[in-house]
Amino acid sequence: MTPAGVQQNRIWKSSKVLLALIWSVIAFLLDGCGGGISSFTGGGIPPGRSAVLGQVIQAANPTAPVPDATVTITTSTPNGQFLSYRVYTDSNGQFAINGIPTGSVESPVTIQVQPNDTSLQSQHFSFLLANNRPTQVVIALLPANFNAANVAKIAITQVSNPSGNAPLYKAQVYDAQGNLLAIFPTLILDGGVATVNADGTFTVAGAAANITPQSITATVPSDTTPNPPTTTLPLSNGGKPTPDPNPTPPNL
Numbered sequence: 001m002t003p004a005g006v007q008q009n010r011i012w013k014s015s016k017v018l019l020a021l022i023w024s025v026i027a028f029l030l031d032g033c034g035g036g037i038s039s040f041t042g043g044g045i046p047p048g049r050s051a052v053l054g055q056v057i058q059a060a061n062p063t064a065p066v067p068d069a070t071v072t073i074t075t076s077t078p079n080g081q082f083l084s085y086r087v088y089t090d091s092n093g094q095f096a097i098n099g100i101p102t103g104s105v106e107s108p109v110t111i112q113v114q115p116n117d118t119s120l121q122s123q124h125f126s127f128l129l130a131n132n133r134p135t136q137v138v139i140a141l142l143p144a145n146f147n148a149a150n151v152a153k154i155a156i157t158q159v160s161n162p163s164g165n166a167p168l169y170k171a172q173v174y175d176a177q178g179n180l181l182a183i184f185p186t187l188i189l190d191g192g193v194a195t196v197n198a199d200g201t202f203t204v205a206g207a208a209a210n211i212t213p214q215s216i217t218a219t220v221p222s223d224t225t226p227n228p229p230t231t232t233l234p235l236s237n238g239g240k241p242t243p244d245p246n247p248t249p250p251n252l
Contacts, residue, residue: 050102050129053193054137056093056113058120059146059220062184062196065093066141068116075110075129078103102131111137119144125221125228127188133211138187138194138202140220146183148222152176154185156218156233159201166195166203169233171218186221190214192235204235 052073056066069089076082078101087095101107112124120141129135142148153174161168173181187194189204192213196202204213212235219230 048101048103048131049099050131051096051098051134052100052109052111052129052137053096053134054094054139056089056095056115056139056141057184057196059140059142059183059185062140062200063198065089065091066115066117066120067091067093069093069141070114070116071095071139072112072114073097073100073109074112075100075107077101077107100129102129104131106130109135111139113139113141115141121146121148122223123186123221124223125186125188125219127217130190130214133191133214135191136187136189136193138189138196140184140186142183142220142222148220148225148228150175151181151220151225151229154218154220154229154231156216156231161203166205168201168203169216170201171216173220183220185218188217188219190217192216 054071056069056071058064058066067089071087071089073085073087074083081101083101085097085100087097089095100109106128108126109129110124110126112122114122121144123139123141127135151173154171155174156169156171159168159170171185171187173183173185175181184196184200187202190213191211192204192206194202194204194216204216206212215232215234217230217232219228221228
């Protein structure tokens with residue numbers, strides 16, 4: 001491996017360690033020292049609120065974080081109040097916004113990301129943020145010369161995990177002819193946290209001990225594509241795919 005490759009590998013490993021540390025702290029806050037997420041009302045997530053945490057990466061190289069990006073989150077509260085939050089990604093592309101009002105069920109949230117790098121596209125997308133259940137987003141910014149209109153389909157599949165620990169997934173992006181495109185999609189994890197590997201696979205775990213991941217959504221949003229292809233994989237049983245109640249019988 002070249003010196004540059006060794007350095008990049010060290011940076012990526014450091015990023016994964018820091019992300020794990022951040023989520024350990026979040027898990028402690030969410031668990032509320034054993035009292036559960038709803039009982040923790042000081043410094044964590046009070047009832048009727050939630051959190052958005054994430055990392056901004058390069059879609060063409062998911063091991064490369066995007067530092068100094070501007071992340072703006074807007075939401076409408078149940079009483080009609082419009083709120084806006086703005087943060088900047090750190091050197092590992094990470095950010096966190098806690099205490100977002102959701103009401104008793106959920107609230108719509110829109111994220112806008114503006115990179116401090118002209119070689120990358122800006123991005124915006126929306127989702128529903130659940131009450132007292134945080135959402136993690138892995139925001140994959142497209143190269144400036146990539147045409148998002150070429151994306152026709154996204155598929156999320158579970159793959160074999162040699163380590164035998166957390167479920168391992170792969171999210172692949174295709175054009176209209178079925179050709180695989182060499183980009184990583186943006187991920188939205190309801191109640192879960194993803195760790196992206198160098199080969200483009202990723203693992204999913206609960207955001208806290210008392211929170212089970214609900215779903216993985218993958219999309220390739222762009223400011224030029226108002227309705228980008230999106231796919232959602234429901235999860236159950238500790239982050240594993242929900243069994244299909246009407247499976248397709250095998251060909252005989």
